[in-house]
Amino acid sequence: MNVLITGAGRGIGLALTRAFLNDGHSVLAVSRNIEELNKIGNANLTAYSFDLLNNDFTPLLEKVSKTFIKLDILINNAGMLIVKPLLEFSDADFDKLFNVNVKAAYKMVRGCVPLMNQGSHIVNISSIGGFQGSVKFPGLALYSASKGALAVLTESMAIELADEKISVNALALGAVQTEMLSAAFPEYKAPLQPDEMASFIKYFALSGHKVYNGKILPVSLSTP
Ligand SMILES: NC(=O)c1ccc[n+]([C@@H]2O[C@H](COP(=O)([O-])OP(=O)(O)OC[C@H]3O[C@@H](n4cnc5c(N)ncnc54)[C@H](OP(=O)(O)O)[C@@H]3O)[C@@H](O)[C@H]2O)c1
Structure with missing residues (x-):
């Protein structure tokens, strides 16, 4: 499979990149900092440094079409x-x-x-904080709202891409021990490591679209 992963330079995205590569898939891994990706040394990996805050995505999209004739899985993880x-x-x-x-x-x-052809899968990485009805935490208002927006966008994308038979789902993740989490909550210890969550996301990206489309799935041990 040809897989594009954003936010692949560290944390869950880096673990996910390794997991796909270990299974022999080809990965285009996008992040601003690609130092760790460059250390992997796998012929099936293309690491590309790009800031998603850039207005113009043309260079990134040109890189995608130069790397892959077709894309099977897009994981919006950044x-x-x-x-x-x-x-x-x-x-x-x-x-x-x-x-x-x-x-x-x-x-x-x-x-x-x-x-993307028929049978492709887009996976948007949302958060349990952006899952309707979940417990909300002080300090996370805008982060949670943005992840809620991504979740609802996922539902709409699935409807509008249904004719092309491209599936779109969102995973609303609970706490995973990454730099993002440690920087925000230094005292908190998450129940999952990045490679544990990555192994589930890989499995879901490869097979979840056979049974789900337009769904926002909570993937969390930490909060309801
Ligand atoms: N860890 C958790 O507990 C948790 C819980 C719920 C949801 N999530 C979600 O899971 C995903 C991965 O999070 P993580 O915990 O692995 O966080 P992380 O360690 O901070 O990784 C985030 C990734 O996003 C990339 N990124 C951020 N801003 C970017 C930009 N402007 N342009 C390009 N890339 C950018 C970062 O790469 P560069 O800095 O190299 O650009 C990094 O690779 C995120 O969507 C996060 O919201 C995480």
Whole structure:
């Protein structure tokens, strides 16, 4: 399979890249910092440094079409977290959070769908905080709202791509021990390591679209 993973430079995305490569799949791994990816040394890996806050996605989309004639799996995993009390977010914080967590995922889908055939799968990585009815935590208002937006966008994408037989699902992840989580909550110990979550996401990306489409699935041990 040809797989594109954003946010692949560290955390869950890096573990996911390794997991797909270990199974012999080809991966285009996108992140600003590609140092760890460059250390992997696998002929099936193309690492590409790109800032998803860039307005112009043309260079990234050209890289995608140069790397793959067709794309089977797109995983919008890149994410950004800013923790602040509700009334202290700046306009710039708002824009950054929504641009990385929602707009970039939309632009990836818009740019990649022409390369995707019937049976392809788009997986958007959301958060349990953005899952309707979940317990909400102080400081995470805009992050959770952006992940909620990504989840609803997923439902709409699935409807609009149904004729092309491209499936779109979102995984609303619970806590995983990554740099993002440690930076925000240094005392908290998550019940899952990145490779454990990555192994589930890989399995889901490869086979979940046979039974789900347009679904937002909570994948969480930590909160309901
Ligand atoms: N860890 C958790 O507990 C948890 C829970 C729920 C959901 N999630 C979601 O899971 C996904 C992976 O998170 P993680 O915990 O692995 O976090 P992480 O370690 O901070 O990794 C986030 C990735 O996103 C990339 N990224 C961020 N901003 C970017 C930008 N402007 N352009 C390109 N890439 C960018 C980062 O790469 P560069 O810095 O190299 O660009 C990094 O590879 C995120 O969507 C996150 O919201 C995580």
